[in-house]
Amino acid sequence: MDKLRVMISGGGTGGHIFPALAIADEIKARYPQAEFQFVGAQNKMEMEKVPQAGYPIEGLWISGLQRKLTIDNLSFPFKVLSSLAKSRKLIRKFKPDIAIGTGGFASGPLLWAAASKGVPCLIQEQNSFPGITNKLLSKKVARICVAYDKMERFFPKDKLVLTGNPLRKDLQTALPADAQVKEKLGLKPEWPTLLVLGGSLGARRINELISSELENLQKMELNIIWQCGKLYYDSLAAKHQNLPDHIKLQAFISDMREAYAASDIVISRSGANTLSELAVVGKAAILIPSPNVAEDHQTKNAEALSSKSAALLFKETRDSQELVALVQELLEAPQKQKDLQNNIQKLALPDAAASIVNEIESLLGHAG
The missing domain is CATH 3.40.50.2000 (Glycogen Phosphorylase B;)
Known part of the structure; x- marks a missing residue:
C-alpha cells in the first residue's frame, strides 16, 4: 500500500485546513511513497497554506450560499456544476484510492463526485454541530470521524467513529x-x-x-x-x-x-x-x-x-x-x-490523526 493515492479536501478556514494537513502528515509517516492531491476553493487560504506544507492543490470555483439574496447566490448553481465537473476530471486523472473531506466549500463537490465514482470516502467533522457540507455528504460516505459524542443526532450511527480533532505534534x-x-x-x-x-x-x-x-x-x-x-x-x-x-x-x-x-x-x-x-x-x-x-x-x-x-x-x-x-x-x-x-x-483525544488513519486503513482493508 506504499503507493497509496490520497485525495483530500478541506478549507475556507484554518479549522478545516489544519485537520486535513495533520491527516496527510500521518498518512505520509506510515506510507512514505503515498501520493497526495489536495482540492480547495479558489482564492481561499488553503490555496496558500497547503503548498506551504509541501502538498499539491487544485482549486474549484465554489463558495458558500449566503443567507441574503446576493449576486453570489445567483451564481451558486453554476459554481456547483462547474466544481462537480472539475472534481470528476481530477478524480479520473488522479485515480484516488481514498477521498477525505474535513469540511469547507470544496469538500462537498469533490467527495460527492468521488463517492459517485465508487471511491471510498471518509469525512472528519470538527464541531459539535456539523456544517451543511458534512451533513449533505453523510449519506454518501463510508465513514464519519467526529470529535464529540451524541453525533448520531446528525449522522447515520453505523458510520460514526469518535476520533477527536488532529492536534499539532x-x-x-x-x-x-x-x-x-x-x-x-x-x-x-x-x-x-x-x-x-x-x-x-x-x-x-x-x-x-x-x-x-x-x-x-x-x-x-x-x-x-x-x-x-x-x-x-x-x-x-x-x-x-x-x-x-x-x-x-x-x-x-x-x-x-x-x-x-x-x-x-x-x-x-x-x-x-x-x-x-x-x-x-x-x-x-x-x-x-x-x-x-x-x-x-x-x-x-x-x-x-x-x-x-x-x-x-x-x-x-x-x-x-x-x-x-x-x-x-x-x-x-x-x-x-x-x-x-x-x-x-477527560474529553481529550490526543491521538486523533492516528485514529483517523486507522479508519482509512480499515476502509481500504489493510491492517496498520
Missing part, C-alpha cells in the same frame, strides 16, 4: 514546568498567568473586553499573555504603551506550547481545534464564542463543554466588568480551577 508530549517557562518569558514565576487568545487575525470583541479592563486586571497579582491578532496589534500597542513586563501584548504567539505551559486560566473563542488543544493541555478556560460563524457552531461547542463542567461559557454581549469578576472568582477558587482542568482533560 508539539502538544502531544508533556508541557515544560510552568515556573521555568514564566521565568523564560519574563513573567513573575510566583503569580498565576491569564492567557488571552483570539486566533491569528484576532477577535475584536475579546480585545475590546480586555482592553477596557486592563487597568483593573493590572491591579491583580496576575501575569497576562494577550495574543490580540495582527489586525488589532498596532492600535492596541498604541493605546497601551509602557506595559509592565508581566503583561505581554503580542500579535501572534509562535510557541503555543510555552504559552499553554505558562498559563493557569485561558480566555478564548471556542473553535473546534482550540478546544481540542485546551483539553489535551488541561487548562481552566473561559470560552467566548464568536457569533459570526456558520450555524453558530462555536456557541454549541462551548455549551457541549460547559454542560460537562469542563469550561465556563461567557457570551460576548456581556459586560467587561463581569469578565473581570469571573477571572477574579477563578483566581480565588483554586479547587474550581482544578475541577475545570480535570473535566476538560
Whole structure:
C-alpha cells in the first residue's frame, strides 16, 4: 500500500485546513511513497497554506450560499456544476484510492463526485454541530470521524467513529514546568498567568473586553499573555504603551506550547481545534464564542463543554466588568480551577490523526 493515492479536501478556514494537513502528515509517516492531491476553493487560504506544507492543490470555483439574496447566490448553481465537473476530471486523472473531506466549500463537490465514482470516502467533522457540507455528504460516505459524542443526532450511527480533532505534534508530549517557562518569558514565576487568545487575525470583541479592563486586571497579582491578532496589534500597542513586563501584548504567539505551559486560566473563542488543544493541555478556560460563524457552531461547542463542567461559557454581549469578576472568582477558587482542568482533560483525544488513519486503513482493508 506504499503507493497509496490520497485525495483530500478541506478549507475556507484554518479549522478545516489544519485537520486535513495533520491527516496527510500521518498518512505520509506510515506510507512514505503515498501520493497526495489536495482540492480547495479558489482564492481561499488553503490555496496558500497547503503548498506551504509541501502538498499539491487544485482549486474549484465554489463558495458558500449566503443567507441574503446576493449576486453570489445567483451564481451558486453554476459554481456547483462547474466544481462537480472539475472534481470528476481530477478524480479520473488522479485515480484516488481514498477521498477525505474535513469540511469547507470544496469538500462537498469533490467527495460527492468521488463517492459517485465508487471511491471510498471518509469525512472528519470538527464541531459539535456539523456544517451543511458534512451533513449533505453523510449519506454518501463510508465513514464519519467526529470529535464529540451524541453525533448520531446528525449522522447515520453505523458510520460514526469518535476520533477527536488532529492536534499539532508539539502538544502531544508533556508541557515544560510552568515556573521555568514564566521565568523564560519574563513573567513573575510566583503569580498565576491569564492567557488571552483570539486566533491569528484576532477577535475584536475579546480585545475590546480586555482592553477596557486592563487597568483593573493590572491591579491583580496576575501575569497576562494577550495574543490580540495582527489586525488589532498596532492600535492596541498604541493605546497601551509602557506595559509592565508581566503583561505581554503580542500579535501572534509562535510557541503555543510555552504559552499553554505558562498559563493557569485561558480566555478564548471556542473553535473546534482550540478546544481540542485546551483539553489535551488541561487548562481552566473561559470560552467566548464568536457569533459570526456558520450555524453558530462555536456557541454549541462551548455549551457541549460547559454542560460537562469542563469550561465556563461567557457570551460576548456581556459586560467587561463581569469578565473581570469571573477571572477574579477563578483566581480565588483554586479547587474550581482544578475541577475545570480535570473535566476538560477527560474529553481529550490526543491521538486523533492516528485514529483517523486507522479508519482509512480499515476502509481500504489493510491492517496498520
